[in-house]
Amino acid sequence: MLALSIAARFLRSSSGQTSLIIAGIGVGIAVQIFVGSLITSLQDDLVESTVGSSPHITLVGVDDQPISATVAEDAMDQPEVTTAIPVRRMSALYVEGDSLPLSVTGGDAVDVDSIYGLSERIVDGRYSLDDGEILVGIGFAETAGVEPGDSLSLVLPDGGSGEYTVAGVFDLGAAAANDRQAFLDAGSVADALGLGEDEFSAIEIQVDDVFASTEVAGRLAADGIEVIDWQTENEELLSGLAAQSGSSIMIQAFVLVAVALGIASTLAINAVQKTRQIGILKAMGMTDAASGRIFLLQALILGVAGVALGVVFGYVLIWGFSFAPVDFEVRPSPGLILISVAVGIAVALASSIIPSRSTSRLDPIEVIQSA
Amino acid sequence: MPELVAAHDVDKTYGEGDTATRALTSVTFSIDEGEFTSIVGQSGSGKSTLLNLLGLLDTPTQGRVMLRDQDTSQLDRRQRAGLRGETIGFVFQFHHLLPEFSVTENMTMPLRIGGQKIGDEERERVDGLLDLLGLEGLGDKNANDLSGGQKQRVAIGRALINDPGIVLADEPTGNLDTSNTDSVYRLFRDVNKERGTGFLIVTHDRVVAEMTDRILEVRDGELVQDVRNGYA
Numbered sequence: 001m002l003a004l005s006i007a008a009r010f011l012r013s014s015s016g017q018t019s020l021i022i023a024g025i026g027v028g029i030a031v032q033i034f035v036g037s038l039i040t041s042l043q044d045d046l047v048e049s050t051v052g053s054s055p056h057i058t059l060v061g062v063d064d065q066p067i068s069a070t071v072a073e074d075a076m077d078q079p080e081v082t083t084a085i086p087v088r089r090m091s092a093l094y095v096e097g098d099s100l101p102l103s104v105t106g107g108d109a110v111d112v113d114s115i116y117g118l119s120e121r122i123v124d125g126r127y128s129l130d131d132g133e134i135l136v137g138i139g140f141a142e143t144a145g146v147e148p149g150d151s152l153s154l155v156l157p158d159g160g161s162g163e164y165t166v167a168g169v170f171d172l173g174a175a176a177a178n179d180r181q182a183f184l185d186a187g188s189v190a191d192a193l194g195l196g197e198d199e200f201s202a203i204e205i206q207v208d209d210v211f212a213s214t215e216v217a218g219r220l221a222a223d224g225i226e227v228i229d230w231q232t233e234n235e236e237l238l239s240g241l242a243a244q245s246g247s248s249i250m251i252q253a254f255v256l257v258a259v260a261l262g263i264a265s266t267l268a269i270n271a272v273q274k275t276r277q278i279g280i281l282k283a284m285g286m287t288d289a290a291s292g293r294i295f296l297l298q299a300l301i302l303g304v305a306g307v308a309l310g311v312v313f314g315y316v317l318i319w320g321f322s323f324a325p326v327d328f329e330v331r332p333s334p335g336l337i338l339i340s341v342a343v344g345i346a347v348a349l350a351s352s353i354i355p356s357r358s359t360s361r362l363d364p365i366e367v368i369q370s371a
Numbered sequence: 372m373p374e375l376v377a378a379h380d381v382d383k384t385y386g387e388g389d390t391a392t393r394a395l396t397s398v399t400f401s402i403d404e405g406e407f408t409s410i411v412g413q414s415g416s417g418k419s420t421l422l423n424l425l426g427l428l429d430t431p432t433q434g435r436v437m438l439r440d441q442d443t444s445q446l447d448r449r450q451r452a453g454l455r456g457e458t459i460g461f462v463f464q465f466h467h468l469l470p471e472f473s474v475t476e477n478m479t480m481p482l483r484i485g486g487q488k489i490g491d492e493e494r495e496r497v498d499g500l501l502d503l504l505g506l507e508g509l510g511d512k513n514a515n516d517l518s519g520g521q522k523q524r525v526a527i528g529r530a531l532i533n534d535p536g537i538v539l540a541d542e543p544t545g546n547l548d549t550s551n552t553d554s555v556y557r558l559f560r561d562v563n564k565e566r567g568t569g570f571l572i573v574t575h576d577r578v579v580a581e582m583t584d585r586i587l588e589v590r591d592g593e594l595v596q597d598v599r600n601g602y603a
Contacts, residue, residue, distance in 0.1 A: 002484065006471075013470070013471040279467075280467040281480070281484065282452065284456055284481045284484050284529075285452050285455050285484045285485060286456075287449050288449070365428050365429055368423075368428070368461075368467065
């Protein structure tokens with residue numbers, strides 16, 4: 001194709017200018033990929049630490065009425081639901097020395113692990129919730145001075161007391177949970193609350209996409225059941241994430257504008273530099289459309305080369321960040337990279353509109369009559 | 372010989388209203404296939420305007436330009452570009468070679484614009500023209516690496532590559548010294564005789580015009596003289 005060969009030759013004839021603009025596009029796209037991946041990774045980590053090891057949706061009986069385990073089985077019918085477990089919850093108080101409140105969740109060991117991932121988070125002792133066994137957070141264990149094998153006496157909601165054996169100490173990664181959360185076998189909590197075999201305080205649910213929780217929660221609503229969705233409970237966090245995404249998109253948009261201006265100015269200069277050539281090509285019979293295509297194709301070549309370089313630069317930046325002394329990993333986001341590539345090339349093509357149009361309108365006589 | 376190109380009552384006015392400038396007034400003449408003609412006139416007389424109209428680079432304000440019996444006023448820009456590429460070769464005062472391309476690439480450009488692939492046959496045609504132009508062995512050189520005279524000869528080769536019906540040359544030796552000027556006109560004459568290619572040469576130089584078979588004189592936008600030389 002003649003227009004492509006002329007476009008390539010025009011770019012090669014000003015190789016310094018061409019290299020600079022390709023490098024410019026490359027840096028712009030690399031910044032886009034890096035900033036986008038950084039923000040996405042940060043947000044994923046934040047969401048994971050917030051709700052990764054906790055229920056996304058909780059179903060409780062209205063007015064603290066007990067709820068049946070069959071509700072959990074019904075919830076599993078929703079395609080997005082990955083885990084739904086019945087639990088019993090109570091507040092308890094540790095009163096030896098300081099008075100320390102505990103929020104106790106009682107459930108089956110396997111069930112509890114499927115939501116909280118506790119078996120992976122035990123830092124002392126073992127993961128077990130056999131009859132009379134309790135798991136406590138590392139913060140509580142240090143304050144109370146207890147360790148696996150110790151007996152723990154708690155004041156229960158009815159004013160009575162319960163004796164449990166510490167099976168293990170966990171670290172959930174959040175000080176509040178490590179200080180106050182405890183897990184007890186299901187039967188012990190049922191005894192403490194006076195609940196029957198099929199009577200539970202709540203159904204705790206996780207879904208495959210945490211941001212689908214509101215929609216799933218809507219479907220799970222039923223008479224006599226109160227639905228608590230993590231997104232409703234964490235509105236501030238979500239609006240923070242949205243603000244972060246907004247600022248990230250704004251940075252990326254400005255980078256794209258800079259890239260577009262760079263390409264447009266290069267092509268505009270190139271169009272002026274090559275006016276004589278375009279005029280003579282037209283005099284020899286090249287159509288207006290074909291001459292306009294030369295600049296469109298120049299933009300395409302610059303866009304593709306620049307974007308390809310940008311993807312490489314972007315990965316290098318992400319790789320370089322892995323050596324930074326921070327406990328955080330930036331993961332390249334393939335979807336975001338594809339969008340950057342597509343938008344980068346589209347911006348390059350859009351930048352060629354003005355020089356392409358002015359070239360296609362060029363009258364060969366203007367050129368021929370001047371030196 | 373059949374008629375190749377003709378102007379019928381052609382007017383050309385630039386601008387409108389008070390600023391309108393009339394460049395050509397009621398110009399009528401025709402040129403046959405294979406004619407070796409010159410247009411003479413002072414600077415600003417309208418001779419280049421006439422050449423641009425005949426070369427389909429511009430359109431008349433009134434009147435018609437016929438090319439091989441086709442009324443070009445009925446054609447749009449795209450069709451005129453196509454017909455121009457097929458029928459007309461141009462040689463300008465400035466060589467207007469593409470500095471990004473080699474001599475051969477410059478010469479084959481009109482073929483590629485016309486959508487032809489450059490194969491062995493086309494390369495042979497280029498070699499033949501390079502021999503004719505005295506540019507043997509220079510095909511792979513960059514156009515920028517040639518002397519002024521060589522560049523103008525490459526531009527002539529480019530005009531001839533399509534075997535056009537006519538070559539329109541606007542002061543083709545205006546930038547060349549006397550020896551290069553002579554060799555260019557000898558070349559034009561040789562091509563005219565050997566290939567039957569028509570030439571229409573715009574010049575302000577009477578001596579150059581005397582070398583052609585027919586002289587058209589333009590004065591103040593009007594065709595005032597149409598004489599045939601003894602060579603015809």
